[in-house]
Amino acid sequence: MTRHVPPINDLENIARSLRRSVVSMIDSVRVGYLLQGLGAADIFTALFFSELNLKTEDPNWADRDRFILSTAHNTALLYATFAHRGYFPISRLETYTRDGSELEVNASERMGSIIEATCGSLGQGLSVAVGMALSLRRRGSEARVYVVLGDGELQEGQVWEAALSASSFGLDNLCMIVDRNYLQAEGHSDRVVKMDPIPEKFESFGWKATEVDGNNLTELLDALRSARATKGKPFLINALTKTGAGVPFLEGQLSHVALLAPEDAQRALAHLEGQVK
């Protein structure tokens, strides 16, 4: 299947729009994962605005590509992505994390099948992706399964069960992207559990693996293309992302639950609107 790849400039503009939404949403409700949302915006842009085969008018289309956010908490970015992709009006983002809203901090299937699985209990998303990939393959569907894991999440043992399973079944319709930002609740992930080298670990588990600059759309799109071309093995993209990417004074900061003072939120938005160089 040939996929329409929009010009990089367009994708970069989309990523900037997503980042603006992330900053605004979190500034408005004072809840959410700001630095991680900014850091992963390019991954989500590459997936939802180029790679994934979706029908926004028919979210339950049987042959849609599946997307699972295994950590489930990077939701300011996830919901902004849905809204900008056209699943629901951007105005709905104003309900983010408000009591009664379906736009919960951790995404759940209350929202319907655009949330393909309720994750957030870390380590489960890859197993669900394995099951979906097995079923889709059995049915002869061309749909592919994409799952984004946090790098800290790799500390969960179930991930490695699922990794073995995916390669044992030869699931070449499965692509995992690790959001390698070195940030977990406890701080720098290297000071919690050493995980490098990630691609080599997965290769030894029978995967094909690559590492990219996770804030470089061209590299991300190239890696996704390689994933699609790979036969007989699941594919890992270890995406080296920078927390706070796109806002210079936030880049590389390591705080799991950073919130900005109102004036800093305005500064961040100004950067993202190109008013500050």
Added chain:
Amino acid sequence: MSATNARGMGGFHDTRHISPSALSARSYGRALLAAAREDQRIVCLGADLSASTQTDLFRDELPTRFFMMGIQEANMVGAAGGMARAGDIPFCHSFCVFITRRVYDQIAMQVAYPKLPVKLVGFLPGLATELGVSHQAIDDVALMRSLPNMVVVEPCGPEQIGSAFAAALSHDGPVYLRLMTSSARPDDGKPAVPFTIGKAEIARRGQDVAIIAAGIMVQQALDAADALMERGISATVVNMASLKPLDETVVKELAQTHKLIVTAENHSRIGGLGSAVAETIALRGLRVGFGMIGVDDVFSEGAKLPYLLEKHRLTGKHIANTTEALWRDRVKP
């Protein structure tokens, strides 16, 4: 629920034909295979225990729908959640302890919360294994009963396997099937016992006391009823194969027509059948004597089942003695 939620939280809705051979099967493995021959959505997942979970029949006849996941119960349940979301009806197999306690969070998030048609099938209920505490599931009913959306079923033996299987398959949501291998009771000659989710079966009618049991304890309760009859106490025996939802109507009727209710379970007395009946009696304000027979709040040990039933005072003889003592102390002082 949003407009994008056409898939719904309940998986799918359809009318399903269940073959007569599945309904009449006296072993779980034959029931599963018979149903799977007619329903392409049924897939079978195993965790290195095909023979022990009677799924070798499925493996050999329907290999493209058989998924050996290896010794990876957590991954198996997560994958089953993915398969069900893609339209399959996954049956996951292991021993009771590993298909519940070991994978509790995976079940909660990937099966129970999304109310998917994943069927969790466990063997070696309660004390029914020589392998000791690692393999004895004395808390599985308590765990599974407390999960929203979960149905918990423990048929009384081979004569109720087919109907219990059919009910589990027909239910549009998750089910935990707590099974004893039929080799322990090769009684194909017994008449089939029906099963409906939420309904108990009266195994024997009496007047004085009612013993509510499930699984292998139904036979022990029937033995107890014989012994009690010799002592002048007439016992009703109820097969409460539907552990959740419990048949509260039958509990209410028993409380109105008997002076004493005793529960008997191959499980801890905390959180299982006895607790469920006690909750019903308390919350409905039923006035009836009550006693619970089950495993005390202790871990057991590896030994043969008759020895363990004796040691934990779960045999028909012990049920009769406990029931008689309660009858004399509380009902007929």
